Amino acid sequence: MSAETQSHSATILIIDDEPVALRAIVAELNGLGFETLIARDGADGLRKAERGSPDLILLDILMPGWDGYETCRRLKADPATRTTPVIFLTALSDTAEKLQGFEAGCVDYITKPFDHREVLARVSAHLQQRHLFARMAEQVEPPGEGQATPAGREHAHPRDADQPGLRLVYRAIDILRDEMADPPSLTALAHRVGTNQARLGREFQTHLGMSTFEYLREQRLVRAQELLATTDLQVQQIADAVGFNRAGDFATAFKLRFGVTPREYRRRHG
Template sequence: MMADSLSKPIRILLVDDNPNNLKVLSEMIQGYGWKALMATNGESAIEQTEYALPDLILLDVMMPGIDGFETCRRLKANPITQNIPVIFMTALSDSKDKVKGLEIGAVDYVTKPFQQEEVIARLKLQLKISHLTYTLEQRVQERTAELTQSLQQLQQTQLQLIQSEKMSTLGQLVAGIGHEINNPIGFIEGNFSYITEYTNNLLHLVNLQQQKLPHPEPEIEELLNQMDFEYLAEDIPKLLASIGQGIERLKGISLSLRTFARSDISSKMEFQIHEGINSTLMLLKHRLQNKKDRPTIEVITQYGNLPPISCYPGQLNQVFMNIIANAIDALDDLNQNHSYQKIAACPNTITITTSVNYQQETVTICIQDNGIGMLPEVQTRIFEQSFTTKPVGKGTGLGLAISYQIIVDKHNGKIDCLSIPGEGTKFIITLPI
């Protein structure tokens, strides 16, 4: 329950087994005019929450006794404490912990080491959400519609924070890998041309010597026989051609990594949609390839003559990644009940079709699979935040919610889903040029 700002200060319960962390956080919070309550373990935190009813709980994940996850579960199971917002504290690299915390019922997280501005901003956001919720309960008759809209906007802001952080981290990582492997690829490619030239010259020299000196010394004759020069002369060009193909493949992967990672958060830019789709398919190629229990998933691309569109390329690539990865999951779920031979007889396919409507100044991207499809009650909820049909640990329920926000809110577009159980699913994305 939100504290009344006129009667008493905001009370925040800090739960951490590290005294130094408690000291830093309490000084930060008290400096902002809030009151800090402290607990060093989960049992004590639950006890304090029940009698003190703080406005918000900042909860460490790793603690002796019951950890932060179990503490949060018990708080959410208690009607007295279940509505108090919980923000987890976790290390920056613990992405699984962040997702797990949100699934359990936490509203947000802050990362260690602490950044004061980030901590205060996230606390203020959640306190504001709590205040709006409390106010909504008090003024249902006169302000329900207005406060519901505000709450939805704040939830979208929270989703956007997660999406922005995810894209920033992923974008930096993928772009860094792309640039990192680009340098040795360039070095190999540059030297490869010289190796090819030198090898061809040497082979030409030996051939010329054999023509001009058809009866070499016995020692040379023996060496040529030992190395099987005729086979070597025939095989070396094939090896060089194979190496050349490998270099081109590496260049394609490097380009796909850099194309996919374009985050361009600050402003829109002209972008060719097909580049984004192709880079996404390149990064997912390992999931599409032949496996011991199923043949290769065939990707069919039917591209129209699309003009470049003004957009945020990195964010659109994230949408393509979410939808195509979900299609692969759906096909793999279907394959669990079928033999390799049966799948080969009716191949798994993902069909990507693009078109342009110059009259409406829009482009359309359709991504369709022939997987298990969805029931109507599932189809109506797929864009809801945190809704997922996947087992715990396999999905967060954020992928399609983020995709919806990117298409609708960021690009003023539309995203629709058509699905028939047992036949497959189609996502239709429409974007303004």
């Protein structure tokens, strides 16, 4: 998904006590069609995040009043803003400071001075991810009778649930979740849900915007995140449980997805 495609509905909140320094980024975001909101400190940023419901937040760390870490923690503690991705833009570049940022809840950390093209690329990537997860929540988690949808609405069946292609996706997802540690090949999976590999791949792209493999990988990492926080299983045991043969491969994939290693995540959330 390109920045141009996302810009039709995306709003970016920038929290920085020196917004003039970000003038080039703001101008380019506006030029691409994004709506931008500006806040000069953490308290103002939290208010604007609650009222403006931005799709993504760019946050400085060194600010008067609440610093960026405290602002991010408050954003993540507020039900209205906790799911909004936060990217730190800061001159602080030490590893300990970066880890503190991820611990506070950011999804990315960019150090100054930065190339504005890098910022735009990362904004685009995180908006794309947010868009995909929203589609998954709406279409792939079919609510039962009387179960509320993520938006709080209640209805018996998901939209377009009678579409044959979407039914194939539901069946495949059930199998992948049940057999996550040792999933069938794509050919075998397609056969079990009553189609062929090419069509199943097209249906995943149509309804989720991702491949079957990308969906499985995401579910594995999310399940691993839960196990790290709620069990005493060793990292290798968790890797095995979610389908990674090597703990090193698992740790690399986990850090790419969540910004910290499995052990670091467990220390903070276990």
